[in-house]
Amino acid sequence: MGRTTRSTCPYCGVGCGVLIDTTETPDGPCITGVRGDPDHPANAGRLCTKGATLHLTASPMVRQHQRLLQPAWRADRRASFQPVDWDTAQQQIADRLLDLRARHGRDAIGFYISGQLLTEDYHAFNKLARGLVGTNNIDSNSRLCMSAAVVGYKQTLGADAPPACYEDLDLASCLFLAGTNTAWAHPVLFRRIEAARAARPDLKIIVVDPRRTETAEFADLHLPLRPGTDVALFQGLLHACIWEGWIDRPFIDQHTEGFDALKALVRTMTPAETARLTGLKEAQVLQAAEWFARSPASLSLYCMGLNQSSSGAAKNTALIHLHLATGQIGRPGAGPFSLTGQPNAMGGRETGGMATLLPGHRDPASAEDRAAIAALWGCDPLSDRPGCTAVEMFEAAARGEIKALWIACTNPAQSMPDQALVREALSRCELVVLQEAFGGTATADFADILLPAATWGEKDGTVTNSERRISRVRAAVPPAGASRPDWQIVRDVAQRMEAVLRPGADSLFAWDRPQQLWEEHRAATCGKDLDISGLSYERLEAAPQQWPFPAGAEQGRARLYEDRRFAHADGRARFVVRPFAMPADRQDARFPMALSTGRLRDQWHGMSRSGTVPRLFAHAPTPALHLHPADMERRRLKDGALVRVTSRRGSVILPLQSDAVLTPQSAWLPMHWGSEFVGGQGQLGVNAVTQPAFCPDARQPELKFAAVAVTPVELP
Ligand code: SF4
Secondary structure, eight states, X not given: OEEEEEEEOSXXXXXXXXXXXXXXXXXXXXXXXXXXXXXXXXXXXOOOHHHHTGGGGGSHHHHHHTBOOSOEEOSSTTSOOEEOOHHHHHHHHHHHHHHHHHHHOGGGEEEEEOTTSOHHHHHHHHIIIIIIIOOOOEEEGGGGTTHHHHXXXXXXXXXXXXXXXXXXXXXXXXXXEESOOHHXXXXXXXXXXXXXXXXXXXXXXXXXXXXXXXXXXXXXXXXXXXXXXXXXXHHHHHHHHHHHTOSOHHHHHHHEEOHHHHHHHGGGOOHHHHHHHHXXXXXXXXXXXXXHHHSSOEEEEEOHHHHSSTTHHHHHHHHHHHHHHHTOSSBTTBEEEEOOXXXXXXXXXXXXXXXXXXXXXXXXXXXXXXXXXXXXXXXXXXXOSOOOOHHHHHHHHHTTOOOXXXXXXXXXXXXXXXXXXXXXXXXXXXEEEEEESBSOOGGGGGOSEEEEBOOTTSOOEEEEOTTSEEEEEOOSXXXXXXXXXXXXXXXXXXXXXXXXXXXXXXXXXXXXXXXXXXXXXXXXXXXXXXXOTTOXXXXXXXXXXXXXXXXXXXXXXXXXXXXXXXXXTTSOEEOOOXXXXXXXXXXXXXXXXXXXXXXXXXXXXXXXXXXXXXXXXXXXXXXXXXXXHHHHHHTTOOTTOEEEEEOSSOEEEEEEEEOTTSXXXXXXXXXXXXXXXXXXXXXXXXXXXXXXXXXXXTOOBOTTOEEEEEEEOOOO
């Protein structure tokens, strides 16, 4: 007999609702189909190619052959893994972590987790790291995704809270899309943009992107700026708004601080200077400024093109400044709206599952905030030593300071920049635990213990999408093989460690269902900007809800700051003065090309899930280095020719693909392929060449800019 389970898509931050169809078979229930949930506000029944093929990632064939089904360990990394039972694996991890902690201190242990974990999983890891092990060395692959957006919001508006919502796409009269190929990375939102355009022919769409992507093709004005010059453009737009009289002076005076200092900074960013720095035309800059400032409601959408930068925070704040200076915020259809890449990057921010955050948007540098969390959790005082963020964690491991890494639901041996350093770090660790749903990822080569995790369709909990909407994720079938939900795996190791570290005390991890973790997380938000103290699991069972949702509320808030009171203590937003700076890597005669990496339409991250669906390769079956036809001609290269891409960190060999969407002197690589596909034995995949330099405020690495050389490979 068939059954339908309501859940959420596990791919991108749009957070589409899905209906999972299952049928009973002699081997138990089996997922047979996935449909868009017509009642979910994020997608109203729509799904993209990835969402619509989710059921194929949970087929009996995939569950049997491409999943990790049994815990396994090895005493020597040159040996193969041997299956082991859960009790042995978990006791082994607990014993080895306790030993390393005793010998080398709490900060010898690090946790590297994922924006694809559920909120409940994040809470479990955070409590283990900070509440029991006693380290702030917990960070997430969301560091590679949106930590610059966090800093941008906090510094300007006072809280890490995206002020807009998806409905604003229908209400805006000007859409300003910067560093986002929405058509590929957030396809269901792009369908909504297309619908808005069809309904309102006067809608102005501006796209800022060095490449003429499918999103840029749809724009009224495409600004193909020189890679890395976004801050110069945004400052140039602000200059134009000021000198053309398009700013909202009463709004600035009544609701902000610091405008005059920023005005002095952008005085020299004239249209001519902006054009010189960005490669754009003065008329394009003036046109964009006029549309943005003078439209009744301007909404900006932005994503990795701004965030993945050594000046990511500066790019975010410079864009938010435009909204503040023109009063384009806190109204329907207006505001700065960062799109999250991963399905629950927002949940990681909310639970504080990152080195620079604590639960409820608290700050680990604040003694008061640390004491509040220790009191809520009933644990020892939290460590006041700053934790390592993603790149720093692998650098510390490469120096031998971090001795053990517990990695969950992510594949740093493929996805982190500067792979040579990451692999050196993993090799040096005395203990690498890998908690994963899918087998055969590159990180498994460096692991000592593999823990099989349940995944989409098999586990319960919650996720938060880009518009602050919390949705339930529900299990439709039991976990494959011996796999278990992530929070349960953490709980069982933590309780073994507690027996040594807190003998006789009540367990901090006495959970037997996800709702209990949710309740602990909910309590940590009370009185904070993301207050969900009024949002019970029962209410979430009925429908997804946006935060804040304080006690007594009947529904969440669609958009923030409508009362013009921002989240800084004095209620005023801030302009933050930061001069324009070029990317960390320098183009020169040796490395003349600007390389960027990014998503393909039909693949997801390292392809451990999307790669199980053959039809998702139809769009782009193999990796290729994309070059502008003029650059190929200059080098006398043809489509399909093998080239070596070399940066200051390493090189990779790939076939070439001519791509006129690029600007000359730039190159583009899809991010999805690792060493098993690119370059063969001994090669490191596309991240052999990328840049680990990170934004000093957000600690987000610069995956969008590496200076490279492209040379032909002579075949014997
Ligand atoms: Fe899933 Fe994102 Fe596609 Fe929606 S747009 S179906 S959340 S991948």
